[in-house]
Amino acid sequence: MAKFKVNKKMGPVAVELPECPVCMDVMSAPIFQCQSGHSICNSCTRILLPPICPICRQAMTQMRNWQLEELISKATVPCPNRSTGCVYTVVSTEMEDHLKECIFREMACPIGIAFGRCSWSGKLKDILDHFKERHSNHCYLNTDNDININNISVSVDERYMYLIPQGKFLFILTLKVDTCQKLAYWVVQHIGSKKTAQQHIYGIQITSKQDDKRTVIFTDKCFNDAFDVNEIFRQARCGIMPLTMLSHFIKDGKLSFKFYVKRNQQNFKTKEKGHGSVKETNKGPRGPGPQSAGNQSRGKSPGPMHLHQRQKGPKGGNSNKQ
Ligand SMILES: [Zn+2]
Ligand SMILES: [Zn+2]
Ligand SMILES: [Zn+2]
Ligand SMILES: [Zn+2]
Structure with a gap:
């Protein structure tokens, strides 16, 4: 279970937010519920065919879990690249922006992005060595x-x-x-x-x-x-x-x-x-x-x-x- 900090008026409180029971990932809005009340993340709900709850086999509904959505929107979550060194903790709604610029993320070679001539991907700390090795004329x-x-x-x-x-x-x-x-x-x-x-x-x-x-x-x-x-x-x-x-x-x-x-x-x-x-x-x-x-x-x-x-x-x- 992922650990979150929720910013309440009295200050941040560490709580554990439920993960999606289907993909075990962090839930993100909109969160829909089945007829008996199970909450399933947005991306899992969209791919359920037929729209049946994988836990209880009851039909999924258009009913949103507003409280959970609100809790998640206020929660600060650690960067998923924490294991490789990132110390960032941001409000979950800002995580997407952080992940685009997280210096501990897996990055594609800029030459590959621009010219499609390289399929290397790796960490920021290794990019310079990769350029020296493979693209020395671009360095x-x-x-x-x-x-x-x-x-x-x-x-x-x-x-x-x-x-x-x-x-x-x-x-x-x-x-x-x-x-x-x-x-x-x-x-x-x-x-x-x-x-x-x-x-x-x-x-x-x-x-x-x-x-x-x-x-x-x-x-x-x-x-x-x-x-x-x-x-x-x-x-x-x-x-x-x-x-x-x-x-x-x-x-x-x-x-x-x-x-x-x-x-x-x-x-x-x-x-x-x-x-x-x-x-x-x-x-x-x-x-x-x-x-x-x-x-x-x-x-x-x-x-x-x-x-x-x-x-x-x-x-x-x-x-x-x-
Ligand atoms: Zn899910
Ligand atoms: Zn259910
Ligand atoms: Zn990060
Ligand atoms: Zn490259």
């Missing part, structure tokens, strides 16, 4: 070095993915070239909880090989891996760059960029929640800096990214704040 161990993508073209749809460890945390960088939308998307996800993800800011800095004064910097908060990356692309909640612009940074089919992750400062403020910012700078003669008057006539970028551009020339320092 960046030292972010002091540039990340290099060879054979990239703005005329071919492709997705590039890298696993990047930073201290004890793991991050996944995804770059998608979408020739239909004519856009490149950049997303960084932390493997772990949403909370930890939001405590990290990533930065991508791309410098033109033709003109080293031409640099684009994008910074944003990280998502966690429970967030579907395709949904992030679709909602444009990421770095977005026109392919025409990206092409300026590709030389002989090669794209190089710098990547870093840093701890989100407590007083870090973004003007628009959930949006990042992009700067395009030309390190010419330094102007008065980013506080100088903006050139408001510039066109808007296609995505939510904020283009801050500085122009060449003796004045320099033209910046744009949108």
Whole structure:
């Protein structure tokens, strides 16, 4: 029998809630009863054919066990991954969300999820070793070095993915070239909880090989891996760059960029929640800096990214704040 803690007004009390007599699993709403009053979990009720109680052979009814449903909704339950190290205890209705980001869960290989080329699954602590062994070209161990993508073209749809460890945390960088939308998307996800993800800011800095004064910097908060990356692309909640612009940074089919992750400062403020910012700078003669008057006539970028551009020339320092 599973042990639960129920939050009553007088404080948490440890009680034991009944398990489903059919599957022996934790009951979840709606809970239906048979004619003589046995309660059976939702998933078991749905597959009963004919709808006869497996305990007493009486017919199942549409009668709900409201008290039990309420008790279960208030109960805090330990994470099922407790045996492998998780110490989380959450209200049962929030368990589903926790299980998506529990770092002790069984995880599928991110390469397998994205490209279907790997069937590995395992624990978070083993992912890095798995990448080193099987996907070493998708793994960046030292972010002091540039990340290099060879054979990239703005005329071919492709997705590039890298696993990047930073201290004890793991991050996944995804770059998608979408020739239909004519856009490149950049997303960084932390493997772990949403909370930890939001405590990290990533930065991508791309410098033109033709003109080293031409640099684009994008910074944003990280998502966690429970967030579907395709949904992030679709909602444009990421770095977005026109392919025409990206092409300026590709030389002989090669794209190089710098990547870093840093701890989100407590007083870090973004003007628009959930949006990042992009700067395009030309390190010419330094102007008065980013506080100088903006050139408001510039066109808007296609995505939510904020283009801050500085122009060449003796004045320099033209910046744009949108
Ligand atoms: Zn059941
Ligand atoms: Zn019964
Ligand atoms: Zn857990
Ligand atoms: Zn794999």
